[in-house]
Amino acid sequence: DAGVTQSPTHLIKTRGQQVTLRCSPKSGHDTVSWYQQALGQGPQFIFQYYEEEERQRGNFPDRFSGHQFPNYSSELNVNALLLGDSALYLCASSPTGTYNEQFFGPGTRLTVL
Amino acid sequence: QQPVQSPQAVILREGEDAVINCSSSKALYSVHWYRQKHGEAPIFLMILLKGGEQKGHDKISASFNEKKQQSSLYLTASQLSYSGTYFCGTETSGSRLTFGEGTQLTVNP
Numbered sequence: 001d002a003g004v005t006q007s008p009t010h011l012i013k014t015r016g017q018q019v020t021l022r023c024s025p026k027s028g029h030d031t032v033s034w035y036q037q038a039l040g041q042g043p044q045f046i047f048q049y050y051e052e053e054e055r056q057r058g059n060f061p062d063r064f065s066g067h068q069f070p071n072y073s074s075e076l077n078v079n080a081l082l083l084g085d086s087a088l089y090l091c092a093s094s095p096t097g098t099y100n101e102q103f104f105g106p107g108t109r110l111t112v113l
Numbered sequence: 114q115q116p117v118q119s120p121q122a123v124i125l126r127e128g129e130d131a132v133i134n135c136s137s138s139k140a141l142y143s144v145h146w147y148r149q150k151h152g153e154a155p156i157f158l159m160i161l162l163k164g165g166e167q168k169g170h171d172k173i174s175a176s177f178n179e180k181k182q183q184s185s186l187y188l189t190a191s192q193l194s195y196s197g198t199y200f201c202g203t204e205t206s207g208s209r210l211t212f213g214e215g216t217q218l219t220v221n222p
Contacts, residue, residue: 004154033209042115042200042212043155056209090154101145101168102202102210104154 002027004093004105012111013081021076021108025093031055032074033102034066035090043090049074050096078110086112114138116203118213125191125220133216135201136183144177144184145202145210148195155200159186188218196220 005024013019025032031050035043045058049068068074072093078085088109092102116137123131135144143162146169147155159169161177161184169175174187188195198217202210 035212042214043202043210045209045211048209058209101157101160103157104147106154 004091004103006089006091006105006108008108009106010109010111012113014113015081015083017081017112018077018079019081019110021078021089021091021110022073023076023091023093023105024073025091026103029093029095029103030072031094031096032068032072033092033094034074034076035092035104036060037088037090037107039087046076081112083112086110115211116201116213118199118201118216120216121214122217123219125195125218127191127193127220127222129191129220131188131191131218133186133188133199133201133218134183135185135203135213136181137203139182139203139205141177141179141182141203141205143204144175145204146173146175146184146186147200147202148197149200149215150197158199191218191220193220193222 007022033048034046037043047057048055052068063079065077088107090107091105094100094102119134145160146158149155177184198215200215202212
């Protein structure tokens with residue numbers, strides 16, 4: 001059973017560019033959450049998708065947007081990249097319902113120069 | 114609001130025990146515990162739900178004091194593989210997790 005997968009593993013962009021990160025949830029999971037983890041800190045919630053809609057959103061600007069596809073996979077898009085967007089971006093999937101464990105993917109390391 | 118974890122760091126010798134604490138100023142529906150090794154994804158350890166239900170690994174134990182909005186993770190007879198950063202994630206509503214800053218655990222031979 002494949003776990004949560006993310007692509008790409010690493011990415012280097014320059015300020016002002018746009019980036020798309022991808023996530024495939026664990027089999028049987030239909031809810032996908034995205035987190036940003038800066039070095040030495042805990043993950044910070046960006047947003048969550050369920051049934052192809054954004055269900056919840058954290059304190060991130062509109063430059064961060066996402067999408068969920070019918071097969072439950074998801075994309076995170078970041079426009080007008082800033083140096084401060086450099087971080088590990090984690091995708092976590094969970095089954096339907098609240099109070100369920102979330103399983104994390106290996107993450108995408110984004111570096112903005 | 115971000116939960117507060119303590120201690121920030123702890124160093125153990127193999128076989129020793131440790132307790133990691135997590136407290137929140139908000140009413141919690143659940144507390145999730147994860148361990149993350151350097152350069153890797155956080156690994157799910159345990160979830161503690163309001164009302165007393167727990168889900169997680171058999172070798173990990175934890176408690177959740179609903180009145181105080183506090184949780185503790187108990188690591189007994191530590192092994193070298195226990196080293197890593199432990200995060201608690203608190204859930205106040207709608208399966209959105211807010212993580213603490215982490216507790217760095219080092220287990221030495």
